[in-house]
Amino acid sequence: MSEGYTGAGHRKSAARYTGRVAIDLDPGAAGIGNARLVRAMIDEMAGGAIPFERFMELALYHPEFGYYRRPGRIGPQGDFLTSPVIHPMFGWAVAGWCHAAWERMGRPSPFTIFEPAAGEGALAASVLDWAESRDDGFRGALRYIAIEPGARGNDPRVEWASPPITAADAGVVISNELFDAFPVRLFDVGGRGPVEVGVIWNGEAFAEVPLGVVSLDDAPAEGRFEVNQHAYGAMRSLCGLVERGAVLTFDYGYPQEELWAPWRTTGTLLCFYRHTAHENPLIHVGEQDMTTHVNFSELVSAVEDEGFVAHGPVRQSEFLLSMGLGALVEGARNDMGEYFARRRALQTLTDAAGLGRIRVLAATRGLDGSLPGFEDAP
Ligand SMILES: C[S@@+](CC[C@H](N)C(=O)[O-])C[C@H]1O[C@@H](n2cnc3c(N)ncnc32)[C@H](O)[C@@H]1O
Numbered sequence: 001m002s003e004g005y006t007g008a009g010h011r012k013s014a015a016r017y018t019g020r021v022a023i024d025l026d027p028g029a030a031g032i033g034n035a036r037l038v039r040a041m042i043d044e045m046a047g048g049a050i051p052f053e054r055f056m057e058l059a060l061y062h063p064e065f066g067y068y069r070r071p072g073r074i075g076p077q078g079d080f081l082t083s084p085v086i087h088p089m090f091g092w093a094v095a096g097w098c099h100a101a102w103e104r105m106g107r108p109s110p111f112t113i114f115e116p117a118a119g120e121g122a123l124a125a126s127v128l129d130w131a132e133s134r135d136d137g138f139r140g141a142l143r144y145i146a147i148e149p150g151a152r153g154n155d156p157r158v159e160w161a162s163p164p165i166t167a168a169d170a171g172v173v174i175s176n177e178l179f180d181a182f183p184v185r186l187f188d189v190g191g192r193g194p195v196e197v198g199v200i201w202n203g204e205a206f207a208e209v210p211l212g213v214v215s216l217d218d219a220p221a222e223g224r225f226e227v228n229q230h231a232y233g234a235m236r237s238l239c240g241l242v243e244r245g246a247v248l249t250f251d252y253g254y255p256q257e258e259l260w261a262p263w264r265t266t267g268t269l270l271c272f273y274r275h276t277a278h279e280n281p282l283i284h285v286g287e288q289d290m291t292t293h294v295n296f297s298e299l300v301s302a303v304e305d306e307g308f309v310a311h312g313p314v315r316q317s318e319f320l321l322s323m324g325l326g327a328l329v330e331g332a333r334n335d336m337g338e339y340f341a342r343r344r345a346l347q348t349l350t351d352a353a354g355l356g357r358i359r360v361l362a363a364t365r366g367l368d369g370s371l372p373g374f375e376d377a378p
Helices: 007-017 035-045 052-061 089-104 122-134 136-141 231-239 296-305 316-322 325-330 336-350
Strands: 111-116 142-147 158-161 168-176 185-190 193-201 206-213 224-227 242-251 270-273 276-278 289-291 309-315 359-365
Touching: 035 052, 035 193, 052 185, 052 193, 052 289, 089 122, 089 136, 089 168, 089 242, 089 316, 089 325, 089 336, 111 122, 122 136, 122 142, 122 158, 122 168, 136 142, 168 231, 185 206, 231 242, 231 296, 242 296, 296 309, 296 359, 309 316, 316 325, 316 336, 316 359, 325 336
Parallel strands: 111 142, 111 168, 142 158, 168 242
Antiparallel strands: 185 193, 185 224, 193 206, 242 359, 270 276, 270 289, 309 359
16 A cells, blocks of 8 residues: 655655745755654654664554555665565565475464565565465465555455454465664763663754663674664564464574674664665755664564473574575576576575675474575574
8 A cells, every 4th residue: 555655755845835844944854754754753852862772663664654654665766775676586485485384383274474574565475476386385375464654555365454453373484684673772871881872953963962871781882883672572462473483594693692793883773765775864854764783682572471382593594505496596597688697586585795694584483394595403
């Protein structure tokens, strides 16, 4: 479902037709981001500071002007690329994995795939295409439920749902870059411990201000770091969606000791604006993505606390290669256009400096033995 407005054009018409033009007339403020979002943030600040986490939440998810409220953010025309939009091969690998889980479970019907953070449905489409072309029994058993704030997909094979969502007896929960899109608390370590970072409007621009000192277990001893306080609870609720089955999670991140390693003194927050990565969340507000690396130790604790067995995490490059993506490339040699498209896609999806770094965590309940991609994982 489209929300019916577009970025630059939208901003221009806001300046021209609404009464709230003060921000648009100020050249400094106009460079800050979506004028109406900036206005809403300044109103909420009411002359004071808001925690960075709230700033990030408004920037990405403000009900009207948040970054993710507008379609077209992901892809060559947008600000950044994700695996499902690189090539349907990514979705075919995920579909193959879900199929293996379905077979291991004795081919239950219905078998539900839940996809939180479904975006505009790219992964859903390639998973369902694979199922249709490979196994009528699997396709017949499948229900595909996409969960996305402001759902906007239009594939009739997909059901778009919002919480609360009824759990399924058997199924898989898949997500790609869900947790790294959650708002995070930001801290700078000072002499008395971690100090929470807040954001104010100084009359011309957004600026950081220190809030209070907090006490946090195992926190880094210096530098800047983030705490994603929604990830653990969200993972537990995802586990609750399937009585029997699996949760398959793709995200940028590290185990806690690596995420909070002493040498990582600047945190992991990154912004993406028109395919350029930078570290300033206070500009292009509502017009750029903001993301942080996920604490995989917390995700593992969450699945274990729900009675699931964790497998991995493994690197996306290892996962995709063990799912047979190399053979998929070779299998297209009779069509050189497709062959080169797949070859380029495989390089991008497994690039050790890019998408290949993404970690894949599987968690299973009521499903014995190892699953493809995790045979050698701890
Ligand atoms: C980085 S994008 C990834 C989109 C898609 N999975 C992909 O790989 O192209 C993050 C997505 O997470 C969605 N999201 C954030 N919080 C969510 C939540 N609580 N439930 C479902 N989706 C959420 C955002 O709206 C956004 O579409």
